[in-house]
Amino acid sequence: MKETALCPRLAKAMDLIGKRWTALIIYQLLSGPQRFNAIESALPISGRLLSERLKELEKEGVVERKVYSEVPVRVEYSLTPKGRSLEGAVREIEKWAQNWT
């Protein structure tokens, strides 16, 4: 691979955000912490793939998973500060989508 004049961090960021459904999951969580089922019913995505993406986003520090010791147990997903700071990018893409697609 040639040495890129471009910032490899932009490439890494795009690899993260660009994955299918990732931006939509982030978009969904912008409205606050939600349970798995709520996210799943809002997106045309399988439970298996959603679970996979949420694990990746947790590992990347973009999403946080909170377990509430209630009966039955309650699990919620929310954006971390790193995740919330993607709002600007997601809103810009939303604006572009409304104008151009």
Next chain:
Amino acid sequence: MKETALCPRLAKAMDLIGKRWTALIIYQLLSGPQRFNAIESALPISGRLLSERLKELEKEGVVERKVYSEVPVRVEYSLTPKGRSLEGAVREIEKWAQNWT
């Protein structure tokens, strides 16, 4: 697929921008029209894949390909208005990348 509460246009926009290297090609063309070799040398991408992505972006109306009838012939790629209006999203992603990756 469940009917999504989310805007399918956002999903389509992400499918376009999210493809590997697409955002970097757009980022590269923000600095103006360029020839194939200039784009290729700035990105760690194979000529074959770059050619494929440029064709897709041309089809989507994001990139324009101009052929100048000179000897030898000169071909330049540039962003269309639709492509240029992705600048906001790409700059936001760049800002996020600088802070968080």
